[in-house]
Amino acid sequence: MNLKVRVVSILVYGVLSAANAAAPAAAAAPATPPAAAPSEQNPAAATPAAATPGTDSATPAAAAAPDAPPAELKTLDQEVQSLKKDVIDLNKDLFVLQEELLFPANTQVALYISMDVGTFFALDSVTVKIDNKEVKNYLYTAREADALLKGGVQQIYLGNLKVGKHELVAFFTGKGPVERAYKRGATISFDKGVGAKYLELKITDRVPKHQPEFMIKDWE
Amino acid sequence: MRRAFLLGCLILGTAMAGSSLAAAPTMVGKEAPDFVLRGLDGRNLRLSEYRGQVVLVNFWARWAGDSRQEMSALDRINTTYQRAGLVVIGVSVDEDLRRAQEFAVAMGVSYPILFDTGSEIGKDYLLQKMPMTILVDRAGVVRYSIVGFKRGDERIFLDQIRALLRE
Numbered sequence: 455m456n457l458k459v460r461v462v463s464i465l466v467y468g469v470l471s472a473a474n475a476a477a478p479a480a481a482a483a484p485a486t487p488p489a490a491a492p493s494e495q496n497p498a499a500a501t502p503a504a505a506t507p508g509t510d511s512a513t514p515a516a517a518a519a520p521d522a523p524p525a526e527l528k529t530l531d532q533e534v535q536s537l538k539k540d541v542i543d544l545n546k547d548l549f550v551l552q553e554e555l556l557f558p559a560n561t562q563v564a565l566y567i568s569m570d571v572g573t574f575f576a577l578d579s580v581t582v583k584i585d586n587k588e589v590k591n592y593l594y595t596a597r598e599a600d601a602l603l604k605g606g607v608q609q610i611y612l613g614n615l616k617v618g619k620h621e622l623v624a625f626f627t628g629k630g631p632v633e634r635a636y637k638r639g640a641t642i643s644f645d646k647g648v649g650a651k652y653l654e655l656k657i658t659d660r661v662p663k664h665q666p667e668f669m670i671k672d673w674e
Numbered sequence: 675m676r677r678a679f680l681l682g683c684l685i686l687g688t689a690m691a692g693s694s695l696a697a698a699p700t701m702v703g704k705e706a707p708d709f710v711l712r713g714l715d716g717r718n719l720r721l722s723e724y725r726g727q728v729v730l731v732n733f734w735a736r737w738a739g740d741s742r743q744e745m746s747a748l749d750r751i752n753t754t755y756q757r758a759g760l761v762v763i764g765v766s767v768d769e770d771l772r773r774a775q776e777f778a779v780a781m782g783v784s785y786p787i788l789f790d791t792g793s794e795i796g797k798d799y800l801l802q803k804m805p806m807t808i809l810v811d812r813a814g815v816v817r818y819s820i821v822g823f824k825r826g827d828e829r830i831f832l833d834q835i836r837a838l839l840r841e
Contacts, residue, residue, distance in 0.1 A: 578718065579718075593710045593711070593712065593718040593720075594718060595710065595717070595718045595719060595720045595723060596717060596718075597720075597723055598720070
């Protein structure tokens with residue numbers, strides 16, 4: 455009986471040891487190609503070692519152009535550049551296709567945000583609800599808020615809506631006059647027609663009242 | 675015979691548990707998911723704004739005992755390597771925001787602390803155990819992922835940070 459126990463234990467231990475030994479070997483395997491890489495990348499360096507003293511014809515060729523990359527490498531580089539360009543073009547086409555498929559022009563609703571002056575309001579976040587359903591909640595970093603103050607316009611939401619009447623509510627939070635926490639909302643009811651709909655959230659300063667103003671503009 | 679069977683089961687079970695840990699999914703080699711979170715100082719911080727710099731993101735929780743030690747170690751690293759282009763960000767995954775804020779204030783670290791109360795970012799980063807630290811290279815790719823913290827891990831962090839800063 456004891457012999458059987460020992461045999462089973464030895465067998466299981468052997469299997470485990472083999473598995474453990476295989477794992478580091480597999481992990482170490484990727485390290486091998488880089489060791490071979492230099493000779494591939496620099497065939498000129500490999501040539502002298504391969505050339506025998508008797509083969510004099512190899513030496514002048516190497517001496518004639520020591521720094522110029524071989525023609526093969528040049529062609530390879532051109533091919534890589536061409537492939538990169540193809541990938542960029544393909545990516546662009548895919549993006550356009552995705553936009554057309556996901557957001558067809560006839561159901562598309564795009565919402566933009568812009569900020570003018572900003573003396574009385576420092577933007578922190580915007581929450582957008584369409585038909586009482588939250589569709590976007592965006593936190594602004596100082597850099598993003600600065601970009602808006604410099605005249606940037608951000609597309610904050612892109613989605614699809616059915617034709618008909620809809621209501622959009624936007625909540626703006628941030629710091630108002632005298633560094634006080636400030637939260638305001640703006641609402642718009644709009645008719646979604648057959649074409650795309652563009653709306654703009656505008657934050658401006660109302661100078662006479664020393665207060666910020668929040669508007670939603672419907673771009674017809 | 676019965677003993678042999680039990681012994682075999684025990685060893686196989688251990689081996690399977692080991693292999694499941696080894697096969698745990700990590701974010702290493704993948705692009706770091708972008709996030710924006712509110713910080714202790716009230717400012718929002720977005721990860722992608724640090725593209726071009728080496729970023730260390732430390733996910734911590736008040737209830738994870740190692741978090742305190744790790745935060746102290748990371749504070750020392752931040753003080754030393756900040757000038758070399760390292761950005762250290764702490765992300766709390768505590769659900770209790772108020773207590774997490776109190777903890778962060780008590781720790782008094784020099785790097786920004788953010789709060790992910792909804793654990794949304796944690797899901798993106800496949801968090802399994804706390805604390806967890808990831809290192810993101812200048813191209814925005816997760817290069818290292820370290821789970822837990824014990825004495826001496828600071829050296830491992832430093833080796834990896836130096837290697838990434840040299841790239």
